[in-house]
Every structure is written in C-alpha cells, then in structure tokens.
Amino acid sequence: MDEFSFIKSIKPRFYHHSSVQKGIGDDAAVFRPPSGMDMVTATDTMVEHVHFRLTTMEPYHLGYRVLAANLSDLAAMGSIPVFYLVSIVVPESWKDKQLRSVYNGMKEIADQYHMDLLGGDTVSGDRFVISVTVIGFVERDKSRYRRHARDGDVVFVTGTLGDSAFGLHLLTERSFSVEAQDHFINRHRMPTPRVWFSRKLKQLDRVCLNDISDGISSEANEIAEASGVDLHIDYSQLPMHPQLKKLSETNQKKFVLAGGEDFELIGTISEHNWSVVEEAARQTNTIVKKIGFVRRKVAAEGQVFLYENGKKQVLKKQGYIHLR
Ligand SMILES: Nc1ncnc2c1ncn2[C@@H]1O[C@H](COP(=O)(O)OP(=O)(O)O)[C@@H](O)[C@H]1O
Numbered sequence: 530m531d532e533f534s535f536i537k538s539i540k541p542r543f544y545h546h547s548s549v550q551k552g553i554g555d556d557a558a559v560f561r562p563p564s565g566m567d568m569v570t571a572t573d574t575m576v577e578h579v580h581f582r583l584t585t586m587e588p589y590h591l592g593y594r595v596l597a598a599n600l601s602d603l604a605a606m607g608s609i610p611v612f613y614l615v616s617i618v619v620p621e622s623w624k625d626k627q628l629r630s631v632y633n634g635m636k637e638i639a640d641q642y643h644m645d646l647l648g649g650d651t652v653s654g655d656r657f658v659i660s661v662t663v664i665g666f667v668e669r670d671k672s673r674y675r676r677h678a679r680d681g682d683v684v685f686v687t688g689t690l691g692d693s694a695f696g697l698h699l700l701t702e703r704s705f706s707v708e709a710q711d712h713f714i715n716r717h718r719m720p721t722p723r724v725w726f727s728r729k730l731k732q733l734d735r736v737c738l739n740d741i742s743d744g745i746s747s748e749a750n751e752i753a754e755a756s757g758v759d760l761h762i763d764y765s766q767l768p769m770h771p772q773l774k775k776l777s778e779t780n781q782k783k784f785v786l787a788g789g790e791d792f793e794l795i796g797t798i799s800e801h802n803w804s805v806v807e808e809a810a811r812q813t814n815t816i817v818k819k820i821g822f823v824r825r826k827v828a829a830e831g832q833v834f835l836y837e838n839g840k841k842q843v844l845k846k847q848g849y850i851h852l853r
C-alpha cells in the first residue's frame with residue numbers, strides 16, 4: 530500500500546469533537562478552541578531500538594504506548610485530551626498489517642478518551658520512528674506546573690514504581706518464571722496515563738504535577754528545580770509491587786528510582802487539600818500514596834533528599850538521559 534492509500538485508510542469516518550473544521554485531508558487541520566479554556570500541547574517520539582524492539586513489543590503495543598506516553602504529559606498538566614497527530618518513519622520491511630496494528634493500538638486508547646486523529650505525516654526510512662503530538666484543553670489558569678510546589682506541601686505519587694522497567698527486564702532477559710510477570714509486562718506495554726485522576730483535582734487552585742517517564746529521581750528533581758524548593762522523600766514509603774520488594778537492594782533501587790516509563794504522576798499539594806487527592810483517587814480507582822514533604826531549599830538550587838534507615842542523602846537525577 531502506498532502513502533496515499535494508507536492515509537485514506539486511517540482517515541476517521543467521523544470526529545467525536547464538533548469543533549473540528551478540517552481533519553485529515555488538507556494541508557493542515559483546523560479546529561475551534563472552546564472559550565474559557567487554555568490549549569495544552571505535548572509531543573513524544575518512540576524510536577526502534579531506543580524505546581522499543583519488535584522482539585519485546587507488538588506493533589499494536591507500540592501504538593498504544595506512544596499515545597499513552599503523550600496522554601501522560603496531558604494528565605501531568607491537568608488537561609482533557611482532545612486531539613492527536615501522528616508522524617511515522619516506516620522501513621520498507623514493514624508489512625501493511627503491522628502498520629495497521631500500530632494505528633489500532635493508538636485508536637484503542639484514543640477511543641477511551643474520545644480523542645480525534647487530526648493529521649500527521651508518513652515517510653519511509655531505515656528504522657521505525659513514531660512521533661505523536663497531542664492537544665488538550667484545561668480550564669484557564671488551571672495548568673499543573675512543575676513550579677507549583679510550596680514549602681509545607683505533601684509529596685505524593687500514583688500507582689507503583691518500577692513495574693514498567695521490571696517488565697522490560699523480564700522481556701529482554703527472558704526470565705519468565707516470576708510471579709505476576711504478566712502484570713509487569715502489561716505495565717510496560719500498555720501503561721495507564723492518570724488522566725481521570727488529575728482531572729478530579731480540577732477544583733483545586735494549585736497542584737504541582739509531573740509525570741514519571743525517566744524515573745522518579747529525575748522527575749522529583751525537575752519539581753525541586755522548577756519550584757526552588759527541597760523535596761524530602763522517604764524510601765520506605767515509595768509504593769512498589771510485592772515482587773519488587775524481593776529484589777536485591779541495588780536492583781530494586783534501579784527499577785524504583787530510575788526505571789522510568791511508569792507514566793505515573795508525582796505531585797505536591799498543601800496538606801490541607803490532601804483529602805481532595807484521596808477522594809480523586811477513590812473515585813478513579815487510582816492508588817495514591819504520600820511519600821514525603823516539601824521544605825524551603827537549603828542550597829542555591831532546589832534538591833531532593835532521600836531518607837532511608839535513618840540516613841539522609843541527596844537523590845540525584847538518575848533516569849534515562851538521551852544525548853549522553
Ligand atoms: N527538541 C526539542 N525542541 C524543543 N523543545 C523540546 C525539545 N525536546 C524537549 N523539549 C521541551 O523540553 C521540555 C522537557 O521535555 P522532556 O524532558 O522530554 O519532558 P517530558 O519528560 O515531560 O516528555 C518540554 O517543554 C519539551 O517540549
């Protein structure tokens with residue numbers, strides 16, 4: 530199938546959002562943003578051999594996951610997902626069926642949020658790359674910035690940490706005898722962006738949120754830097770699957786602190802508003818756990834301190850870093 534018939538085949542038959550004036554099929558897409566809302570946009574790319582291998586992911590998972598990663602950024606801003614655009618680089622060896630599966634994976638998660646595919650770009654190249662851009666809306670001035678942490682806040686995190694990286698480890702090491710292995714593999718291939726949880730916080734004036742793509746050590750530091758505060762985190766409070774508790778200390782820390790790709794949220798909020806977080810978690814079936822608190826910074830830059838067995842140490846950014 531050539532580029533043009535492929536584009537025809539993925540063109541949506543209808544749009545969920547009547548604000549779409551022009552979707553796929555012109556030089557660009559056009560939509561009318563609702564009044565009283567701010568527009569939020571993010572983009573994330575997945576590259577073969579960097580973010581996935583076809584030995585550990587089906588094309589369907591690839592599509593699901595790249596959109597989930599983008600939705601996670603919209604969740605971290607407190608926004609409602611609305612539109613997405615997709616650019617692909619496709620090697621000649623790829624079959625039509627594989628490409629279609631990628632789009633089916635994206636559609637699976639897009640439909641959960643009534644998102645419309647508005648456009649993209651198709652080119653051939655020597656390895657598979659997929660880049661997704663998402664567009665969302667958020668009530669004016671209610672975006673959840675990394676700079677919103679304040680002295681006295683509690684620090685919380687959703688879900689459990691390290692599951693995705695442990696899932697990838699099981700897939701690449703082919704060590705398939707671990708209890709609950711399907712849980713870990715599924716968390717790696719089809720992560721859940723915490724969109725509904727973050728939307729339930731919309732009544733609050735201030736919430737600081739960041740999504741965990743690189744590992745909590747990295748994202749906690751991003752909050753500390755952006756807010757100019759210190760985050761104090763208790764290692765024993767970090768939520769983890771019982772299976773991860775059985776690992777050696779070094780391995781456990783590698784997955785939990787620096788594993789990344791969990792697409793959970795780390796946030797801070799005033800102690801006074803904690804009950805709203807608990808209620809949001811209950812209503813959306815999300816696990817949420819307090820893991821520490823925010824204090825005024827003690828050095829020129831905000832830092833993260835990790836407490837473990839009575840010892841306090843600086844927690845540096847460790848997650849996944851490109852262009853090293
Ligand atoms: N190549 C780039 N050109 C322009 N902006 C970029 C580029 N890469 C990242 N950014 C911007 O830098 C910020 C941090 O990006 P990133 O660390 O990828 O965030 P996230 O982990 O949430 O995806 C974002 O505002 C993102 O849009």
Ligand SMILES: Cc1ncc(C[n+]2csc(CCOP(=O)(O)OP(=O)(O)O)c2C)c(N)n1
Pocket residue numbers: 573574578579580581582598697742743788789790849
């Ligand atoms: C084959 C393979 N190797 C390694 C990883 C692990 N990995 C790749 S990129 C990454 C970090 C997240 O990706 P990035 O592009 O930094 O996302 P962003 O922070 O922009 O959301 C991790 C943990 C993987 N998923 N697959």
Ligand SMILES: [Mg+2]
Pocket residue numbers: 572573
């Ligand atoms: Mg990014």
Ligand SMILES: [Mg+2]
Pocket residue numbers: 601602605739740741742
């Ligand atoms: Mg992010």
Ligand SMILES: [Mg+2]
Pocket residue numbers: 742743849
């Ligand atoms: Mg990253």
